Amino acid sequence: MTTSVSVESSFELSRDHEDFRRVVRDFAAEHVAPHSAAWDAAARFPVELVPRMGELGLFGLIVPEEYGGSGGDFTSLCVAIEELGRVDQSVGITLSAGVGLGITPLLTYGTAEQKARWLPDLVAGRALAAFGLTEPEAGSDAGATRTRAVLDEASREWVIDGAKAFITNSGTSITSVITITAVTGRRPDDSPELSTILVPAGSAGLVVDPPYRKLGWHASDTHGLTFAGCRVPEANLLGQRGAGLRQFLATLDDGRIAISALALGLARACLEACVEYAGSRVAFGRPIGANQSIAFAIADLAVAVDSARLLTYRAAALKDRLRAGDGSVDRAQVAAAAARAKLHTSTTAMDAARLATQVHGGSGFIEEYPVARYYRDAKILEIGEGTSEIQRLVIARGLGLPVD
Amino acid sequence: MKIVVCVKHVPDAQGDRRFTDDHTVDREGVDGLLSELDEYAVEEALTIAEARSASGEDSTVTVLCMGPEGATDAVRKALQMGADAGVHVCDDALAGSDALATSKVLAAALRTLEFDLVLTGMASTDGLMSVVPAMLAQRLGLPQVTLAGKVELDGTTVRIERDGDSATEVIEAPLPALVSVTDQINDPRYPSFKGIMAAKKKPVNTLSLADLGLSPDDVGLSAAWSVVEAVAARPPRQAGQRITDEGDGGTRLVEFLAGAKIV
Numbered sequence: 001m002t003t004s005v006s007v008e009s010s011f012e013l014s015r016d017h018e019d020f021r022r023v024v025r026d027f028a029a030e031h032v033a034p035h036s037a038a039w040d041a042a043a044r045f046p047v048e049l050v051p052r053m054g055e056l057g058l059f060g061l062i063v064p065e066e067y068g069g070s071g072g073d074f075t076s077l078c079v080a081i082e083e084l085g086r087v088d089q090s091v092g093i094t095l096s097a098g099v100g101l102g103i104t105p106l107l108t109y110g111t112a113e114q115k116a117r118w119l120p121d122l123v124a125g126r127a128l129a130a131f132g133l134t135e136p137e138a139g140s141d142a143g144a145t146r147t148r149a150v151l152d153e154a155s156r157e158w159v160i161d162g163a164k165a166f167i168t169n170s171g172t173s174i175t176s177v178i179t180i181t182a183v184t185g186r187r188p189d190d191s192p193e194l195s196t197i198l199v200p201a202g203s204a205g206l207v208v209d210p211p212y213r214k215l216g217w218h219a220s221d222t223h224g225l226t227f228a229g230c231r232v233p234e235a236n237l238l239g240q241r242g243a244g245l246r247q248f249l250a251t252l253d254d255g256r257i258a259i260s261a262l263a264l265g266l267a268r269a270c271l272e273a274c275v276e277y278a279g280s281r282v283a284f285g286r287p288i289g290a291n292q293s294i295a296f297a298i299a300d301l302a303v304a305v306d307s308a309r310l311l312t313y314r315a316a317a318l319k320d321r322l323r324a325g326d327g328s329v330d331r332a333q334v335a336a337a338a339a340r341a342k343l344h345t346s347t348t349a350m351d352a353a354r355l356a357t358q359v360h361g362g363s364g365f366i367e368e369y370p371v372a373r374y375y376r377d378a379k380i381l382e383i384g385e386g387t388s389e390i391q392r393l394v395i396a397r398g399l400g401l402p403v404d
Numbered sequence: 405m406k407i408v409v410c411v412k413h414v415p416d417a418q419g420d421r422r423f424t425d426d427h428t429v430d431r432e433g434v435d436g437l438l439s440e441l442d443e444y445a446v447e448e449a450l451t452i453a454e455a456r457s458a459s460g461e462d463s464t465v466t467v468l469c470m471g472p473e474g475a476t477d478a479v480r481k482a483l484q485m486g487a488d489a490g491v492h493v494c495d496d497a498l499a500g501s502d503a504l505a506t507s508k509v510l511a512a513a514l515r516t517l518e519f520d521l522v523l524t525g526m527a528s529t530d531g532l533m534s535v536v537p538a539m540l541a542q543r544l545g546l547p548q549v550t551l552a553g554k555v556e557l558d559g560t561t562v563r564i565e566r567d568g569d570s571a572t573e574v575i576e577a578p579l580p581a582l583v584s585v586t587d588q589i590n591d592p593r594y595p596s597f598k599g600i601m602a603a604k605k606k607p608v609n610t611l612s613l614a615d616l617g618l619s620p621d622d623v624g625l626s627a628a629w630s631v632v633e634a635v636a637a638r639p640p641r642q643a644g645q646r647i648t649d650e651g652d653g654g655t656r657l658v659e660f661l662a663g664a665k666i667v
Contacts, residue, residue, distance in 0.1 A: 016600050019484065023594050057596035070598035 011317035017079050024083040027056055028091075036088040039219035040373050043211070046219060047173055049091065050098075054125020058084075058095055062323075063107060067119040074254070074323060075316040078261035082312075085265025089377035090219035092265055096258040097168040097220075098122070102129030105179050105196065105251055109239030114198065118177055127176035132164035132199075132225055133248055142181065142194065142245060147227060149182035149197055156234040158184075158197055160205070164225040171208040171223040175201045178225065181244045194244030198236040205230030216376035253331070255385040256338040257319055260312040263342075263349035263381040266374055267305045270352035273371050274298045274359045281361075294359060301352055308345040315341040336398045343391035346381035353378035405456045405463040405557070407449045408519045410510055410540070411442040411482055413475035414530040421530070426625060427632035428500045429530055431472060438478040441525035443485075443592035444585050448555055449523050450486045451590065456557075464488045466517060470498060470509050476608065483603035484595035490608035491517065497613055500625025503531070507539035509623060512616040514544060521562065522582040526551055537584040547577035550584040 013021075031052060039046050053059065061077045063069025077099060085092030103122050106115060106129065121127035138144035147162025160182055164170075170178055177200050184195040199206055209224035239247050278289030278298060289295050315337035321329040356371040357364030364371050382388045396403045415421045415434040422430040438446075446467065453463035467482040469475050470493040479490035493513050501509070514522065522544075527534035541548030552564035553572075562581050566573045567588065595603075613620055621627060647656050661667045 016604070019480075019595070019600050020597055023484075023600070027594055055596070056594055057598055061597055065598075070596065070601060072597050072601065076597055 011314055013075065013079070013313065017075060020076055021079045021083055023056070024058075024080045025086075027052075028084050028087045032084065032091050033087040036091075036219070037367070037370065037373070039088075039090065041218075041367070043218040045094075045172055045221040046091070050094070050128065050172075050174060051125040053091075053095060054123065059098055059103065059125050060123035062099065063103060063119065063123050067107075067115060068123040073316075073320045074257070075313065075320055078257060078312060078316045081258055081261040082265040082268075085262040086269045087265075088219070089262065089266055089374075090217050092262045093168060093217055093220045094128075096255070096262055097130070098128050100255045100258045101131035101251065102169060102179075104254060105131060105238060105247065106177075106198075108250070109196070109243075109247055111235075113235075114238065118198075121176060127174050128169040128172050129176060130167050130170035130178045131248075131251065132167045132170065132178050132180035134164060134166050136163055136165045136224075142248060143192065145181055145183055145192065145194060147180065147182040149184050149195065151184070151234060152231070155231070157231045158182075158234060158236065160197065160199065160227040160230040160232070162227050164227075166212070167223055167225055169221050170225055171211065172221045175221075177201060178206075179238055180225075180227075181248055184241060184244075187242070193242045195241045196238040196244045196247050197232060198238050199227075199230065199232050200236075203230050203232055214380075216373070216378070216380055218376075250331070252385060253335050253338050254319065256342040256391075257312065257315045259381060259385045260308070260315065260338070260341040260345040263345040263378075264305070264308050264312050266378055266381065267301075267308055267345065267349040267352040270349070270356035270371065270374050271298070271301050271305050273356050273369070273374070274301065274352075277369075278359055288359070297355055298359070301348075301355055304348040304351065308341075308348045311337075311341040311344050332398070335394065339386075339391040339394040339398075342385065343388055343395065346388065349381050350378045405453065405461055405521065406466070406517075406519045407453055407464070407521045407523060408466045408468055408514060408517055409442070409445045409449045409482065409487065410522065410524045410536075411446065411467050411469050411478050412439045412525075412528045412530075413437070413469060413471045413478035414439045414528055417529055423635045426500065427635050428625065431474065436474055436477060438481040439525060439529045441527055441529055441587060442478075442482075443525075444587055444589050445523040445525045446482045446485055446487060447590045447592040448585050449521075450593070452521075452555070452557060466491060466519075468510060468513055468517070469493070470501075470506060470513070472499070476610075479608055480603055481595065483606045483608070484599045485593055486595075486599055487606075489606055492608055492610045493612075493616065494610055495613045495620075495623075497620035497624050500628060501623045502628040502630065503533055503535050503539060504629055505623040505627055507536050507543055509613070509616065509618065510536070510540055511543035512618055513611060514540070516611075516616070520579050521557070522546065522580070524582070524584045526584050526586045534584075537582060541582040544582070547581040548584075549575050549577050549581055552583050552585045553588045555583060555585065555589070 057070050058080050060069030061072045064071050081092050081096050106118055122129055149158040149160045152159050177198050179198055181196055183192040185193040187193050205228050207226040212222050278294050279287050281288050318329055318334045318337050322334050353375040357375045360371050363369050413436045416437050419434040424430045449465045453465045456463040465487040466489045467479050467487045468491045469479045476492050479492050493509055524537045537550055538548050549564050551566050553567045554565040556563045561576055561578055563576045
């Protein structure tokens with residue numbers, strides 16, 4: 001069956017979204033942009049910024065009011081990620097992961113007790129949560145998950161052994177809980193039973209490995225995790241036992257739209273940097289933007305950024321209609337729109353970063369202008385939350401192609 | 405405690421600000437926003453109201469704005485920050501009003517409201533005259549306590565600190581009073597997403613001159629006490645003189661300064 005999203009092209013950002021965009025833009029200009037270069041150079045996670053983002057309501061955008069959120073829509077979250085990402089990709093991913101991977105699984109699958117325990121601090125920005133899916137041997141191929149959780153019948157505790165890789169927000173000084181996927185048994189057909197378990201930060205047997213040395217996203221917090229006989233209460237199971245695969249697949253769809261918004265922010269920043277530099281940098285007696293080779297390349301980028309914006313907010317609008325219970329939208333449509341948005345926008349972001357550094361010439365290669373940072377930060381966008389190849393696989397399967 | 409904050413909608417100082425043909429500020433061609441200096445007044449009002457409410461006293465913040473239709477954006481921003489209600493005086497006859505007319509209109513609007521305290525910014529970021537607070541206090545017969553860097557209230561009096569170059573003055577006045585605040589007084593909050601959504605449900609009362617019992621002849625460009633005869637753009641700044649240090653840089657800098665009679 002072909003999953004069609006092409007008819008879904010009617011959406012627009014409301015006045016509220018644009019008002020909110022202005023607020024986040026002002027916030028980013030005042031509290032983020034002046035520090036981004038220094039945070040990047042020092043590879044320092046700006047933990048002090050997180051509560052300020054919480055005050056602005058960024059972590060609670062899609063959270064109901066009873067947990068301190070504002071009961072807003074997913075589109076608002078994308079607006080916030082885009083605007084933060086326009087000045088600082090590390091801060092953008094901190095928000096994106098904090099909400100999409102940290103808060104959303106708890107909100108969607110948590111019991112009343114689990115939500116009451118964890119959500120208020122996460123929403124306020126007093127704490128961050130992480131999602132541990134990827135393993136050294138298992139990325140999008142989650143069926144290959146090796147981390148095991150065995151229920152100790154005597155103590156009613158899960159005993160967890162294994163390792164996770166590339167886990168965002170997992171090692172900050174305010175990380176409160178890490179949601180992990182683990183094999184909790186075998187199904188009748190001998191396939192692994194995958195479940196999701198909440199591991200509080202500081203649990204005995206949980207080792208947070210030293211931070212990675214990354215190409216980009218220097219000011220975001222990313223660690224590997226090692227579990228060695230880590231024990232957590234049986235009640236820390238998130239959602240149903242054996243539902244881990246389904247739960248994380250839903251999480252990934254949201255994450256792809258959010259990463260698309262993040263990539264959109266970077267692409268816009270690169271476009272703006274291109275226009276400004278090409279209009280002011282003089283070579284051979286005229287601005288370099290007077291050369292068609294440069295002006296036309298920037299014109300093409302403007303079109304690509306526009307189309308990326310439309311794809312991103314179409315996916316977000318579909319997601320919002322699904323959330324609102326609109327029966328004419330199903331999950332497959334959202335997944336297809338998310339994959340298309342993420343594929344195109346991350347490609348555009350990488351192209352934009354390449355062009356921006358090229359337009360800046362030698363200055364683009366040194367850390368004097370932010371475009372060098374944009375270049376380093378862009379690559380991960382084609383990799384995280386499913387590589388471009390995975391997105392193409394999702395899209396091709398949606399078209400009904402017999403692709404492996 | 406009932407607080408009214410007077411706010412102005414001004415052209416974005418980051419934009420390309422211009423005058424129109426009649427030498428008034430062009431409010432169409434540039435994005436407008438709540439004057440940044442008024443954000444401090446709104447923040448102070450909210451801080452006071454929240455503290456009073458926390459101690460059990462019913463407190464409200466109303467924002468009052470005079471301006472064309474688009475000025476409702478300034479009211480909305482204040483409501484998004486947390487103010488409870490808005491009053492927008494909007495009338496075509498108001499275009500071109502000077503400070504005297506503005507204070508007359510704001511005073512008339514304030515007479516329709518209950519208040520214990522009127523707060524304003526220290527100036528608007530477009531006109532920058534800083535006289536409306538004093539005129540308003542005069543018209544309403546209120547104590548005027550201007551340029552506050554700190555505001556303290558008890559039930560019946562307001563006490564402010566005004567920081568000068570060589571001294572800090574402490575000034576006290578009985579309520580109701582009019583207080584203008586400086587940009588040193590606080591750190592204005594950003595509207596939260598929740599605040600943006602909540603603002604849509606807050607009442608904004610739009611009033612015309614007739615609603616306030618004022619005549620169009622009392623306000624607007626034709627009633628202004630002064631007339632702007634001409635507006636000329638300032639010539640662009642000349643490129644500075646660059647001195648390259650070839651061993652005598654210091655001497656040449658001093659020569660330049662001496663030539664300009666600076667040293």
